[in-house]
Amino acid sequence: MGSSRRRGSELEQAILRAAVEELTESGYVGLTMDGVATRAGTNKNAIYRRWPSRATLALAAYRELIGADREPPDTGTLRGDVLELLRGANNHLSAPAVSGIVLGLLAAAADDPDLMAQLRDSIIDAGSGLWLTVLGRAVTRGEISEKALKPRVATVAIALLRNEYVTRGTSSVPDDILIEIIDDVYLPLLRSPR
Amino acid sequence: MGSSRRRGSELEQAILRAAVEELTESGYVGLTMDGVATRAGTNKNAIYRRWPSRATLALAAYRELIGADREPPDTGTLRGDVLELLRGANNHLSAPAVSGIVLGLLAAAADDPDLMAQLRDSIIDAGSGLWLTVLGRAVTRGEISEKALKPRVATVAIALLRNEYVTRGTSSVPDDILIEIIDDVYLPLLRSPR
DNA sequence: GAGATAGGGTACGTCGAGTACCTTAATCGT
DNA sequence: ACGATTAAGGTACTCGACGTACCCTATCTC
Known part of the structure; x- marks a missing residue:
C-alpha cells in the first residue's frame, strides 16, 4: 500500500x-x-x-489560469454593459501577475511563430464574443450603427486597456481610467455618424 | 604605436x-x-x-537605436498628416526587431519599477509631441474640436498600432490596417461631436 | 505472468549573468 | 618628467536554469 x-x-x-x-x-x-x-x-x-x-x-x-468563460452583462444601457465588460477584463488582467505573465510569454514567443499563433488566440479571442453580444443588442435597439460591429471598432476599448497595461505596467488600471476610455473614446466612437 | x-x-x-x-x-x-x-x-x-x-x-x-527625432508632417489635410505619422511609427516599430526588443524589455522591467519608468518614457513619449502639433493645427483650422487634444483621445491611433504589434506580433503592420485604424476609428473619433 | 510503457532519480553538458582579482596601460598632479 | 591614481584587459569562477541521458522501478496490457 x-x-x-x-x-x-x-x-x-x-x-x-x-x-x-x-x-x-x-x-x-x-x-x-x-x-x-x-x-x-x-x-x-x-x-x-x-x-x-x-x-x-x-x-x-x-x-x-484564464479558466472559465464569463457571461455577457445586461445592465440595460450600452454604457453600463461595456463598462462592466471592461471592468471584468481589468480584473482578469490585474490578477496576481497576469500582465507580467503575458508580457513574458509574448517576449518568449517572439521568435517562435507557432507558439505566437497559439498565444495570440488565447489573448485576443478571450471574451471577444461577449463584446459582440453586447454591441449586437445595442444595434438592434437602434442605439448605435452596425458599423460598430466591425472588429476594428468593436475591440477598441479592450485594445486601449491592453495598451494601458503595456505602457503603464501597473498591476491594476484604476476605475476612472476605464471610465475615461469609455466616455472619451469608446462611446463617442460607437455613436459617431457613418 | x-x-x-x-x-x-x-x-x-x-x-x-x-x-x-x-x-x-x-x-x-x-x-x-x-x-x-x-x-x-x-x-x-x-x-x-x-x-x-x-x-x-x-x-x-x-x-x-531610436535615435533622432523626426519632424511633424504637413500634407495639408488632417487625414494625410495622421496617416503619415502612423506610417512613420510603423516603419520605426517594424525595423529589424524593434517590437521584439520592446516586448523583451517590458517583460524584463516588469519587476523593476525604476527601469519600467524609464522605459515607459522612452516608449510612450516618443513622438507624442508630433501628434499634438498636427492635431493642434487641425484644431486652429476648426477642423476638429479641442477635445481631440486630450491625451486619451490623441494617442488612440498610436495605441492601436502598438496593440497590433503586441497581439499580432508581425514584423510589420500592412498599410491597409493603418488606413483602417485612421478611417474607421481615429478620424471618426476626432470628428465626433462633444 | 511476461513484456511494453511511463514515471522516478540523478547526474550531466551548456550557456549566460554577475563577481573577484590581478595585471597593465593611460592620465593627472606636482 | 615621474610617481600615484584611475580605468581597461584578462581570466577564472560561482550560480542558476534549461534541456538531455541513462538507468531503475512501478503499473498497465495482452
Whole structure:
C-alpha cells in the first residue's frame, strides 16, 4: 500500500496545477522547470515528455489560469454593459501577475511563430464574443450603427486597456481610467455618424 | 604605436554601438554581455562599470537605436498628416526587431519599477509631441474640436498600432490596417461631436 | 505472468549573468 | 618628467536554469 505512482492525465493535471501556482506567484520569469517538477512531486522528465519547452508549458498553464468563460452583462444601457465588460477584463488582467505573465510569454514567443499563433488566440479571442453580444443588442435597439460591429471598432476599448497595461505596467488600471476610455473614446466612437 | 587603449566615452560609445548591433540582430533575448564585450573588443568589466545589468544596458542601447527625432508632417489635410505619422511609427516599430526588443524589455522591467519608468518614457513619449502639433493645427483650422487634444483621445491611433504589434506580433503592420485604424476609428473619433 | 510503457532519480553538458582579482596601460598632479 | 591614481584587459569562477541521458522501478496490457 501507499506506493501508488500517478500516471497519465492525473500526473498531467498535477503538473499543470503546479505550473499555474508558480506562474501566479512568480510570473513567467519565475517559472522554472525544476520548480514545477518539485512542486508537482515529480521530475523534469515527466514534464518534457508532455511539453517540449518551458514556454509551451507556461502557455498551457496560462490557458488553465484564464479558466472559465464569463457571461455577457445586461445592465440595460450600452454604457453600463461595456463598462462592466471592461471592468471584468481589468480584473482578469490585474490578477496576481497576469500582465507580467503575458508580457513574458509574448517576449518568449517572439521568435517562435507557432507558439505566437497559439498565444495570440488565447489573448485576443478571450471574451471577444461577449463584446459582440453586447454591441449586437445595442444595434438592434437602434442605439448605435452596425458599423460598430466591425472588429476594428468593436475591440477598441479592450485594445486601449491592453495598451494601458503595456505602457503603464501597473498591476491594476484604476476605475476612472476605464471610465475615461469609455466616455472619451469608446462611446463617442460607437455613436459617431457613418 | 598600436597599443592604444580606449578609455572613457570613446569606449562607452563602442560598447553602446556593439549593444545596438546585438539588439538589432538577435533582439533582447539574443543580447548577451559576453557577446557585446567581444563585439566591442573589450570585456564584461568595462560594461558592468557603466551599466549595472543587462536590462539597463539594453535600454540604453534601445534609446540609442531610436535615435533622432523626426519632424511633424504637413500634407495639408488632417487625414494625410495622421496617416503619415502612423506610417512613420510603423516603419520605426517594424525595423529589424524593434517590437521584439520592446516586448523583451517590458517583460524584463516588469519587476523593476525604476527601469519600467524609464522605459515607459522612452516608449510612450516618443513622438507624442508630433501628434499634438498636427492635431493642434487641425484644431486652429476648426477642423476638429479641442477635445481631440486630450491625451486619451490623441494617442488612440498610436495605441492601436502598438496593440497590433503586441497581439499580432508581425514584423510589420500592412498599410491597409493603418488606413483602417485612421478611417474607421481615429478620424471618426476626432470628428465626433462633444 | 511476461513484456511494453511511463514515471522516478540523478547526474550531466551548456550557456549566460554577475563577481573577484590581478595585471597593465593611460592620465593627472606636482 | 615621474610617481600615484584611475580605468581597461584578462581570466577564472560561482550560480542558476534549461534541456538531455541513462538507468531503475512501478503499473498497465495482452
